[in-house]
Amino acid sequence: MGSSAKIRVMLSSRCNDPFSDDGKTTLSDIRRELKKEIESQKILGRSVFEVWINEDAPPADATHDSWEACMQAVRDCDVLIVPSNGNAGWAKTGGDIGICHAEYTEGLALARGKVRLIALPWVALGTGDQGARNQRFRDELNRQTAFRGGEVKSIDDLKKRVFEALADAVVVLTQRGVKSSASSRFGMGQALDWTRLDFGARKREMENVVRNALAMQPGAKALGDDVVLPLGGQNIGVVVHAIPAAFTVAAAREMVGRPFLRDHERTSLLAKAQGPLHLIACHRTATETQARALLGFPDAIVVSDLFGVYVADEVQKVQFAFLVNCRDDAQTRHALQRFLEWLDQSAEVQRLATRAQSRAKIVRVIAAENKNT
Template sequence: MAKNTKIKVMLSSRCKDAFSKDSDITLTDLRRELKKEIESVQLLGRGIFEVWINEDEPPSEGNQDSWDTCLKAVRECDVLIVLSNGNAGWALSGQDVGICHAEYMEGLRTAQSKVRFIELPKVTNADDDNAHQRNQRFQEYVSKQTPFRGGEIKTVDDAQKRVFDALSDAVILLTLRGVQAENSTRFDFGSALDWTRLDFRKRKEAMEDTLKATLLGREGSEEIDNEVIVNLNDKKIMVILHAVPAALSVAAARELVGRPFLDDHIYTDRLNSIHGPLHLIACHRGATETQARSMLGFPDATVVSGPFGIFVADNVQKVQFVFLVNCRDDSQTRHACQRFFEWLHQTGEAEIVARRAESRTRIIKTISGELDAS
């Protein structure tokens, strides 16, 4: 895609497949019409979209250059709209992933927030065994990503409307996040400066108070005995709030939190119909996976870096904690918390976190019982 001031949109789909089994319209026809309609849109008299479809590119299908060109377009676009009929697309060799599969993966790897997945009527099973296996791998991969698809699409008009809805949603959301990101790069004035002026104790209190207010504002959340209870996968999960009021490399700030999960057994009496706990740690600055593993105490754990920070889960002791990074002021703290819960639900991790919290409850009750017996 040429570098310019327009919003770059890529439409990813199969080419020659019919829209549906009883349709004469191919997905190439659909994409060309969508390209025409989208590029005709004007804002205050000015065209704002540039649409990339592979039909406009010179390399022929199956050529290595074509594969690279498609993935390069995915990386460079501002919005990727995946029109999927379940067909993984052509591949470089028999057992490789298809190009549609690869484009979707590359989009998620580059920037998940720019990807919009639209499910079209499903393709029939491929006659070729390699193609059939590719399609199965692609469909299994999509099901694990749990993308929001919206209502069922039956007609070409349905598909066009869904694309326009997805594109407008993407533009609005990415614009808002762009403004937030721009604001978050300056910490020398405003509320971020106000928090920086505070001493460690007061800053820690401010960060924890903001986390508490944010969580209690979530649907299904409540406060019991000064602890926050959130709803995850229809289960009540206790969330213990902490804050590191400076960089994690500053020992005095880090030691205000320590290894809080070592004291989980003190909450035993409150964990009857409630499970957990899950530790939410607001970090005034950044955090690394190495620092997260260091807090846990050993390296063999699930450690995930995301836009919110770092999530850590020990699958033996069922300890779970989250570093929410760059909590420099009230807004940034709320946003990091919001992004964490968005990630839980978008990935299906909420269900796993809830199950792990149930297991953690049983473990700490056993620990508490042993301590009482000693």
């Protein structure tokens, strides 16, 4: 994102599509009005917003075509607001995605938290290449399942929703920024206090923070050292672990081992929940290669994101996640928050719940078999 003395807001939508009962007012007209209204807003007497719309953008230099100019604007903005009517926009060739589709996916890829989607009534799908582009865009919007509120149908409601989205983004991104920078210096404060601990004490401290943060989630219930957490419409048993040093330190890594191999011993947890899901707080970083090594074989779903690494085995239905850089209370809670947000935003939470149901069935059979032998 580009450096600026102001908060950069980009409004991404179709330009010439009408959005009014009389069919005369276009989305481009509304974006121009919104630009003026947003930039006129002040915080503590100071103008802090700068709005980018392609209608008012200066000509790009010779190295940028109009497509790349829009992509650069997405990269540079701090908040991307997308009022979408399901029209993917123009494209260079018939097989390409539309410009509106590209701006939306570019924003999600760069920083999902800065994107705000506003649902407008969808225009007619269309035919030919444009219809295919529009369908791809709508499939993407449905797949991402971004929260967008109710559908906006009037100009006044659209403007109101844009202001609500911008206010929410300013508050949320400010809070996340504070949390993210809270422990950027690991040689001071609580991060240093944790570093002074031996492996056993640090492991307990890390695990306690994750458990307490989980127990504060809506509908969560503590069950001994484990937590039952509602996810995807199911009660998921969450088991917390911690690696109190770098993953490459064998003594620290072996304090966790392969915890899913003992799932059948968690009879009290499995009596009340599905799963389990293992959360492993890592004092340092973790890689996809290390996650596969812990699982024991490479053919699995492995996803890296801001929180760390998530692993799901579609055969045994084992699931675990590494929460990285858990150096102190704030960083640990932030990693967990990012993981839970990723589950919702990616729609992986439903798949996690389904796997957890299957894993519980497998583990209960193993437990019963061991009891009979």
